[in-house]
Amino acid sequence: MNRNRTSIAIIAAAGAVIAASTAQAGVHTWDVNEVFSSADGLIQYIELKETAGGVGEINLAGRLVTSETTGNQFVFPANLVPPPSLKHLLLATQSFADLPGAPTPDHIIPPNFFSTAGDTLRFHTVDTWVIAPGAIPTDCVSSLDRITGAGVNSPTNYDGGSGSVDAWPQRIADINDDNVVDTADLGALIAQFGTVGPSANLNGDDIVDTADLGILIAAFGSACP
Amino acid sequence: MSRNSAIALGLISLVCLSIIAVNGCYKTAHSDRDTAEHPHAHAHTAAIDHTHPSDDATSLASSHGADHDHDHDHALMHPSHDPFAPCRCDLARLHNGWCQSCNVGYIATVQIDSEILYSTLDPHGHDLDLDLIVCETCRHAIDKDGYCDPCGMGFVRGKAFFSRLTHGLASGSAVDPVSPACKACRIGSDEPRWCDRCARGAIGNTAFNNKETFKRTAQEYTTLLAAIEKTEDCELCACAMTVYRTCPTCFVSYEPDSPGIPENDPMHEARLAPPSE
Structure with a gap:
């Protein structure tokens, strides 16, 4: 039995080696798939996707992702570890990486890598995405998907790690949903003080009290960046 | 049986499997390429043989059958540099491959020094x-071994090619540029040339029976020469030229009918130059 298992394992490994050696390497089926940005550009990501189930699309070393508007370039430092089929690649700013819920970026790009006021993103010479002015949402939770348009962000890295971020973690204190924590929110909290809320019950402990006030004060003045 | 014996048995199986795989691939690649341009290429070849029994031009495709072993040679297909590797330029020239030793590639027997251009x-x-390809033009191209210009992707026998040049070359059949017995063909072997006598065209290492395919591919060959010239200025421009896209760093557009190509760009002449006949 052990002999058979050993033989089968070796034959299987041989098959894998032969299959790997015959795979055609390239980069041609990677597309820029999704972009996300805060209004100030500090929190951004660019997600690429292998779109055609290519088994050998791994030769990214030296290939560029560029922004025509800002002139920024990112050069991939190394080839990918196969298999790449239908996987994603996540390029993101450090501020994005620091957000709760963010999957680990495969590569870090500088802030304001691309412009939210319209841009053309390119991957090498094989993909071009012209993004119209105003098309990229800056509400801190929505991204622009190449196929489906604006929607809740869903960054995914090469290992398959995925998540969704809110670029404004203090959003919880924005009681009236006007994208800024200000006196209007403070007034709403005071109006609900001592009750169960619900909208001013920021910590979810069934009563609006000084703990909720502390959260609001800590976030006071913040807005979706 | 001991563990060592089991491993030995496994290794023997590995060798046998490799031999079977290589032979199988060779036969498949060979027969496929012969029939690339016309499903009945063998019959067509036989007809030429009969017309010119003294020519060995008709056996060009089959005479290089063994070379297709190298279709599956990883080192020959993938650019990398190994100065200690033996020079394999001869093989690379025949198979649109890459010589690790010299760090150069070949397409249509033209030497390409730029790895990024070769890889593009x-x-x-x-x-x-x-099944994942939904573009209707691509779907049609898959069925007809055609090319989808908007997507920059063509298909030959289910394999995808990402430039008009390589798609055209894949549609032809392998040929050694120095072996044609027909003098007209041999004279034209250094550049794209259509031979009316043989009703056959040749571009580097590839023969064409279909004149339209030949002419289209010859035009792309001219673009390749212009792109190689361009690599001295900008390698990414050179890449963009061959696939009719925009340079991601200079933002010069080489898309069809683009007005943005500088007047002194070799792409201008490439677009104007007709293939020779």
Whole structure:
């Protein structure tokens, strides 16, 4: 039995080696798939996707992702570890990486890598995405998907790690949903003080009290960046 | 049986499997390429043989059958540099391959020093999941071995090619440029040339029976020469030229009918130059 298992394992490994050696390497089926940005550009990501189930699309070393508007370039430092089929690649700013819920970026790009006021993103010479002015949402939770348009962000890295971020973690204190924590929110909290809320019950402990006030004060003045 | 014996048995199986795989691939690649341009290429070849029994031009495709072993030679297909490797330029020239030793590649027997240009053209077909391709023009191209210009992707026998040049070359059949017995063909072997006598065209290492395919591919060959010239200024411009896209760093557009190409750009002449006949 052990002999058979050993033989089968070796034959299987041989098959894998032969299959790997015959795979055609390239980069041609990677597309820029999704972009996300805060209004100030500090929190951004660019997600690429292998779109055609290519088994050998791994030769990214030296290939560029560029922004025509800002002139920024990112050069991939190394080839990918196969298999790449239908996987994603996540390029993101450090501020994005620091957000709760963010999957680990495969590569870090500088802030304001691309412009939210319209841009053309390119991957090498094989993909071009012209993004119209105003098309990229800056509400801190929505991204622009190449196929489906604006929607809740869903960054995914090469290992398959995925998540969704809110670029404004203090959003919880924005009681009236006007994208800024200000006196209007403070007034709403005071109006609900001592009750169960619900909208001013920021910590979810069934009563609006000084703990909720502390959260609001800590976030006071913040807005979706 | 001891563990060592089991491993030995496994290794023997590995060798046998490799031999079977290589032979199988060789036969498949050979027969495929012969029939690339016309499903009945063998019959067509036989007809030429009969017309010119003294020519060995008709056996060009089959005479290089053994070379297709190297279609599956990883080192020959993938650019990398190994100065200690033996020079394999002869093989690379025949198979649109890359010589690790000299760190140069060849497409249509033209030497390409730029790895990024060679990789962008990527002369070897890609295995994709064709079911994922939804573009209607691409779907039609898959069925007809055609090319989808908007997507920049063509297909030959289910494999994807990402430039008009490499798609055209894949549609032809392998040929050694120095072996044609027909003098007209041999004279034209250094540049694209259509021989009316043989009703056959040749571009570097590839023969064409279909004149339209030949003419289209010859035009792309001219673009390749212009792109190689361009690599001295900007390698990414050179890449963009061959696939009719925009340079991602200079933002010069080489898309069809683009007005943005500088007047002194070699692409201008490439577009104007007709293939010779």
